[in-house]
Amino acid sequence: MRAKDIRAKAGEEPVTMLTAYDAPTARIVDEAGTDVVLVGDSMGNLRLGHDSTLPVTVDEMASATAAVARVVEDAFVLADMPFLSFGADEAAAIENCGRMVKEAGADGVKLECGPHTVDLTRRLTQLGVPVQAHLGLTPQHENETGLFRQGTEEETAQEILDLAREHEDAGAFSLVLEHVPANLGAAVTDAIDIPTIGIGAGPDCDGQVLTVDEVVGLTEGAAPFSKRFGDVRGEMERAVGDYLDAVESGEFPADEHSYVEDELDDLY
Ligand code: KIV
Numbered sequence: 001m002r003a004k005d006i007r008a009k010a011g012e013e014p015v016t017m018l019t020a021y022d023a024p025t026a027r028i029v030d031e032a033g034t035d036v037v038l039v040g041d042s043m044g045n046l047r048l049g050h051d052s053t054l055p056v057t058v059d060e061m062a063s064a065t066a067a068v069a070r071v072v073e074d075a076f077v078l079a080d081m082p083f084l085s086f087g088a089d090e091a092a093a094i095e096n097c098g099r100m101v102k103e104a105g106a107d108g109v110k111l112e113c114g115p116h117t118v119d120l121t122r123r124l125t126q127l128g129v130p131v132q133a134h135l136g137l138t139p140q141h142e143n144e145t146g147l148f149r150q151g152t153e154e155e156t157a158q159e160i161l162d163l164a165r166e167h168e169d170a171g172a173f174s175l176v177l178e179h180v181p182a183n184l185g186a187a188v189t190d191a192i193d194i195p196t197i198g199i200g201a202g203p204d205c206d207g208q209v210l211t212v213d214e215v216v217g218l219t220e221g222a223a224p225f226s227k228r229f230g231d232v233r234g235e236m237e238r239a240v241g242d243y244l245d246a247v248e249s250g251e252f253p254a255d256e257h258s259y260v261e262d263e264l265d266d267l268y
């Protein structure tokens with residue numbers, strides 16, 4: 001899958017996107033047929049034990065992206081650029097984004113956007129690094145905005161609409177809209193030709209994205225705009241509990257889990 005194939009889906013077919021942070025999960029998500037596998041910086045909260053995405057490093061993202069890219073065969077592999085890895089200095093940003101493609105094997109990068117990412121989006125696209133823009137709730141700004149619904153007032157909604165157009169003009173191949181009112185999601189989708197991919201942005205976006213941890217039920221709950229489609233956490237708790245019980249009761253390992261070497265019978 002290439003950026004142009006995803007771009008071409010706008011208004012035609014829903015774009016599907018899910019996160020993965022490791023090879024086995026990426027294989028499952030890819031084989032299920034998702035269009036985009038996002039190695040999200042949500043890994044910070046969901047897998048690395050942080051309580052925000054801010055501490056996630058370029059090295060950590062590159063390592064997870066490489067694990068995902070090694071096994072994905074069909075989907076577009078998208079690396080999420082972590083906090084402060086872009087936006088300050090263009091050369092440093094291009095080097096960090098370039099690492100995800102050259103070293104880790106990503107097909108493109110996602111940037112949490114603002115006025116500071118328009119030129120960078122244009123430059124990266126010109127250089128051959130496809131960019132997915134991300135507007136609305138941008139968790140890397142949580143110290144500034146909190147993790148609240150964005151674009152609820154006319155002024156901020158207009159700003160999101162304007163930034164969506166500017167990033168489309170700059171060459172972004174798609175746009176994530178996170179936690180904005182459904183009518184703003186619909187308005188942005190109407191206003192631009194590249195696909196909008198919503199997370200808590202209503203049903204009218206061109207596609208949808210969720211974290212795989214929430215979809216499979218690895219997390220305890222799910223964000224209000226999200227949905228658990230499984231109970232992997234419950235299944236892991238059951239399996240781990242059963243294993244501990246079996247060791248404590250002596251039921252495991254059984255004969256079939258061990259082997260005996262006859263030659264050793266004379267030992268001692
Ligand atoms: O990090 C992430 O998982 C994301 C998606 C939720 C869009 O940015």
Ligand code: NA
Nearest residue numbers: 040041042080
């Ligand atoms: Na993210």
